[in-house]
Each structure stands twice: as C-alpha cells, then as structure tokens.
Amino acid sequence: ETGVTQSPTHLIKTRGQQVTLRCSSQSGHNTVSWYQQALGQGPQFIFQYYREEENGRGNFPPRFSGLQFPNYSSELNVNALELEDSALYLCASSFGSFSGANVLTFGAGSRLTVL
Amino acid sequence: GENVEQHPSTLSVQEGDSAVIKCTYSDSASNYFPWYKQELGKRPQLIIDIRSNVGEKKDQRIAVTLNKTAKHFSLHITETQPEDSAVYFCAAGSGGSYIPTFGRGTSLIVHP
Numbered sequence: 001e002t003g004v005t006q007s008p009t010h011l012i013k014t015r016g017q018q019v020t021l022r023c024s025s026q027s028g029h030n031t032v033s034w035y036q037q038a039l040g041q042g043p044q045f046i047f048q049y050y051r052e053e054e055n056g057r058g059n060f061p062p063r064f065s066g067l068q069f070p071n072y073s074s075e076l077n078v079n080a081l082e083l084e085d086s087a088l089y090l091c092a093s094s095f096g097s098f099s100g101a102n103v104l105t106f107g108a109g110s111r112l113t114v115l
Numbered sequence: 116g117e118n119v120e121q122h123p124s125t126l127s128v129q130e131g132d133s134a135v136i137k138c139t140y141s142d143s144a145s146n147y148f149p150w151y152k153q154e155l156g157k158r159p160q161l162i163i164d165i166r167s168n169v170g171e172k173k174d175q176r177i178a179v180t181l182n183k184t185a186k187h188f189s190l191h192i193t194e195t196q197p198e199d200s201a202v203y204f205c206a207a208g209s210g211g212s213y214i215p216t217f218g219r220g221t222s223l224i225v226h227p
Binding site for chain 1: 119121149151157158159160161164204213214215216217218219220
C-alpha cells in the first residue's frame, strides 16, 4: 500500500505567475482534499474532490482551482500568484462515503514561496 | 460553518509530566473529532480520534475526551517524552462529505 505523494516538494514563483501542484492519493482512496497551511497556522481547507467532482470548497478565490483524475490523483492550480499564497500546500486522501466521517491521510506537502 | 478554537498555543512541560490541550467547536452537527501530530517539517499524522457516540477514548499514553453538550474536546498525554514534542492540531467535522475544520495548533515542548 502506497501513501500520499505530492510534487514538487519545494518551488519558488514570482507574483502573477501560475503554479500546478500534484497529488497521488493513497491506494484504495477515492477522495482528495487540499489544504493551505501558512507558517504557524492550522491547515485551511481549499476544496475537496470526490469521484472527479468538486465536493466542497473553502473560502478561497476562484484563482484556486483543481482537478481529480480517473485514477483519483489530483492537481491544485493557482493563477495570478500573490505574496500571501506563500504556504505549505497539503493534500489529504480518504475513502469517501456517506456512511460517516473518514480518516484523512496527508502527504508531505508542497512548499510554495512567492517572491 | 464550523469554527474550532484551540488552546493553549504553546505548552511547555517537563518530561514525565502530563499535557492537556483543549478545543471548542461551534457546529452542533459535528460528530467526528480527530487529533493530528505534526513534527517539524513533516506531514500531519492522525494520533487519535473520537466520534460523538462516545465520551472518552484512550490509546496507551494518549486519551481524548468529548463533551458534546459544552462542545469541547481535549487531548491528554501522560508521562510525556521528548519525542512528544510537536505541533498538535484538533479538528471537527461531520459525516458524509467529511471536511474537517482544524484548530490553529498547539506547540508542545517536552523538556528532558
């Protein structure tokens, strides 16, 4: 069984650029959630994908978008980067169902720095 | 939406002491309360969780208590060890399309 893997681990961008972050979910999981974790803060929910459909969205602007693929991997795209987008972006997978809450398994994150 | 408050933000204890971290939540529909440990530079990892049909759960030196009436839950670590030093996050959410809301974290420092 493989865990959640994210790429790239670190990246540096400049204001106005675009970035794509990738996540491979844990084997057997069909739901992917993305979180933004600023330094010294708790993870903030961006959005969740279940069976390739967006299943919930946090308080983030439309320039944050995502995709989930048939193999349940996922991408997070951020357009028009701003300095405050600098953070650790965490992907978490789970086995989504409607029978109850499900444990999140986190990846190691992608550290984005915007200059 | 759900709002989770976590206290204290920093907790410093001596090795062997107990540590308690407290969280409150706002949404009475929340029924699942996990706790995550995040060591420096590493991913958050689930250490214990509790569902609303029980009031307490224990796993070796770690226990979690839940008071649904007061909407608060706590993490208790006994006989702390230096390797317990990390940031601990509580979270709250409900079943179905489970999307947990996290607290701001507690930095636990265990001094040898």
